[in-house]
Amino acid sequence: MSAVTTVGQVFDAMQQAKNDASAFCTNFFPTQGRLQDWIDHDALLVEQRAGAVFFLRRDHEFWHLYFCAADVPTLRRELAAFPSVKSEPVAVDLVGKEGALDSLLSAVEFAGFRRYCRLLRLARSGERVQSAESSPADAQVQWGDPTDLLAILELLEASFDRYADQLPMPYEIQAALAARQIQVVKCDGMLAALLYSETQGFTSTVRYWVVAERFRAQRLGAVLMRQYFASNPAVRRFILWVTADNENAVGKYRHYGYAPDGLTDHVLLNSLIRS
Amino acid sequence: MKQLPNILKEIRPEFDFTASQDFIADGMLDSFDMMTLVATLDKTYGISIQGTDIVPENFKNLETIAALLRQCGVQP
Numbered sequence: 001m002s003a004v005t006t007v008g009q010v011f012d013a014m015q016q017a018k019n020d021a022s023a024f025c026t027n028f029f030p031t032q033g034r035l036q037d038w039i040d041h042d043a044l045l046v047e048q049r050a051g052a053v054f055f056l057r058r059d060h061e062f063w064h065l066y067f068c069a070a071d072v073p074t075l076r077r078e079l080a081a082f083p084s085v086k087s088e089p090v091a092v093d094l095v096g097k098e099g100a101l102d103s104l105l106s107a108v109e110f111a112g113f114r115r116y117c118r119l120l121r122l123a124r125s126g127e128r129v130q131s132a133e134s135s136p137a138d139a140q141v142q143w144g145d146p147t148d149l150l151a152i153l154e155l156l157e158a159s160f161d162r163y164a165d166q167l168p169m170p171y172e173i174q175a176a177l178a179a180r181q182i183q184v185v186k187c188d189g190m191l192a193a194l195l196y197s198e199t200q201g202f203t204s205t206v207r208y209w210v211v212a213e214r215f216r217a218q219r220l221g222a223v224l225m226r227q228y229f230a231s232n233p234a235v236r237r238f239i240l241w242v243t244a245d246n247e248n249a250v251g252k253y254r255h256y257g258y259a260p261d262g263l264t265d266h267v268l269l270n271s272l273i274r275s
Numbered sequence: 276m277k278q279l280p281n282i283l284k285e286i287r288p289e290f291d292f293t294a295s296q297d298f299i300a301d302g303m304l305d306s307f308d309m310m311t312l313v314a315t316l317d318k319t320y321g322i323s324i325q326g327t328d329i330v331p332e333n334f335k336n337l338e339t340i341a342a343l344l345r346q347c348g349v350q351p
């Protein structure tokens with residue numbers, strides 16, 4: 001494998017796999033900004049193979065695998081022969097419409113990956129939230145600042161699954177704080193809850209919404225969510241990913257008008273990740 | 276054959292694609308939508324859009340997508 005040093009290198013490698021492809025398949029949907037971030041942090045490797053290209057992205061102590069292949073049989077053959085999935089801890093996400101991923105799942109499982117969990121994408125329109133919920137009088141929503149970085153990192157790591165939820169690296173949290181993407185509630189100077197979102201034009205994505213365990217049942221999560229909607233009046237489409245079997249979280253999002261939009265994400269892990 | 280705005284509308288029905296000059300900056304198409312659009316355009320027009328052409332600049336608005344299709348030999 002070799003390090004990716006330019007964004008153009010990624011697109012050139014993808015093109016190699018796409019040449020003469022009969023049924024091109026991929027799980028790689030990078031934005032240029034995110035690619036550049038990964039390259040700047042030496043986090044992206046590439047390996048070109050016959051009819052396929054594999055990318056590995058470093059994430060804490062494991063790797064995310066991305067692929068582009070001429071077709072599923074090529075993916076099946078090349079992935080099974082790809083040395084890094086035998087020697088490194090690797091996770092892979094397969095994103096698509098439910099029911100359309102069977103052949104990809106089979107190809108990835110053939111290479112030794114096991115199903116770990118499934119995420120659903122939920123979406124809601126930009127309609128106003130009608131809610132009679134009261135708010136605790138002393139809950140003040142504010143933008144997180146750089147001094148919150150460590151507490152945010154700890155809360156995310158304690159509350160989310162690193163394989164399924166793609167936890168941000170410290171540099172990503174720093175950038176999100178600078179871009180005012182993290183709203184927080186503090187109680188007695190401690191981080192009690194946060195909502196981490198990314199808004200691009202008319203679409204906004206909730207990446208993480210969490211209340212620290214000792215501050216639950218005080219409606220702090222509701223305060224944050226209502227403030228989030230209120231602070232994005234121009235947004236027409238709100239989306240997020242949630243673990244499919246987390247009925248508690250799905251129920252809470254449904255309460256705010258979110259519903260599955262048909263897109264699903266199967267997360268698979270290789271045998272070097274013991275979880 | 277389906278018109279480009281209709282193809283886009285099928286992917287993201289909540290947006291009016293004739294009213295934007297920058298679908299990416301306006302949050303109307305994300306990277307997953309872009310790949311879905313490429314697959315739909317490939318299938319609809321019987322072409323193969325090159326990987327090197329799958330960049331946000333080519334999917335900014337109706338004009339840039341039409342220019343990309345023309346480059347592939349299609350008159351949208």
